[in-house]
Amino acid sequence: QVQLVESGGGSVQAGGSLRLSCSISVYTSRCMAWFRQAPGKEREGVAVIDGDGRTTYVDSLQGRFTISKDNAKNTLDLQMNSLKPEDTAIYYCARGLTSSCPNTWRDEYMYAYWGQGTQVTVSS
Numbered sequence: 001q002v003q004l005v006e007s008g009g010g011s012v013q014a015g016g017s018l019r020l021s022c023s024i025s026v027y028t029s030r031c032m033a034w035f036r037q038a039p040g041k042e043r044e045g046v047a048v049i050d051g052d053g054r055t056t057y058v059d060s061l062q063g064r065f066t067i068s069k070d071n072a073k074n075t076l077d078l079q080m081n082s083l084k085p086e087d088t089a090i091y092y093c094a095r096g097l098t099s100s101c102p103n104t105w106r107d108e109y110m111y112a113y114w115g116q117g118t119q120v121t122v123s124s
Contacts, residue, residue, distance in 0.1 A: 002026055002113045004093050009118030016083050016122070022076040022093030022115055031096035033105060034067060034078045036089035036120075043092070045106030047078065051099030058106070083122045090117040 003025040012018055020034070029051035037043040047057045047067035055067050066079040076093050094111035104110055 002028075002095060004095060004113055004115035006091065006093055006115040006118040009091060009120045011121040011123065012083055014084055014122055014124050017079070017081045018083065018120060020078040020080065020091055020093075020118060020120070022078075024074045024076065024095070027071065027074055028095055029071075029099050031098055031101035031105065031110075032067075032069060032076045033094045033096065033101070033111060034065075034076075035092045035094060035108060036087075037092070037117075038086075038089040041089075043108055045108070046091070048101045048105045049076070050101045054101075056101065056105065080120070083120075085122045085124045088120060088122050090119050092117045 005023045008020040031050050033048040034046040035043050036046050049055045049067045064082045069076045093115045095113040096111050
């Protein structure tokens with residue numbers, strides 16, 4: 001059974017940084033992603049990393065967020081810098097079905113397993 005558990009969320013002032021981590025119960029070389037859901041909005045894809053470590057970001061976040069994974073520790077991380085109030089959301093990690101990430105990686109139906117989410121709150 002694949003289980004994903006996020007951690008590292010919290011409250012921070014605008015301009016600050018947070019590092020989220022997703023612990024994965026089994027070794028995986030699958031496409032892994034971070035999504036987020038802001039209050040009153042749909043869940044949206046933030047960043048994705050494939051089995052070979054190639055990364056893709058939503059254009060608006062590239063340069064501030066960095067996705068990475070540690071295969072030895074079975075963890076997926078999201079380093080978030082220069083945070084803004086509009087980054088406030090629940091952040092989720094997700095595991096896909098293939099090692100490559102499709103062009104439709106922002107579609108949540110591409111992912112079979114999800115964590116429970118971790119809250120990130122950015123105050124101005």
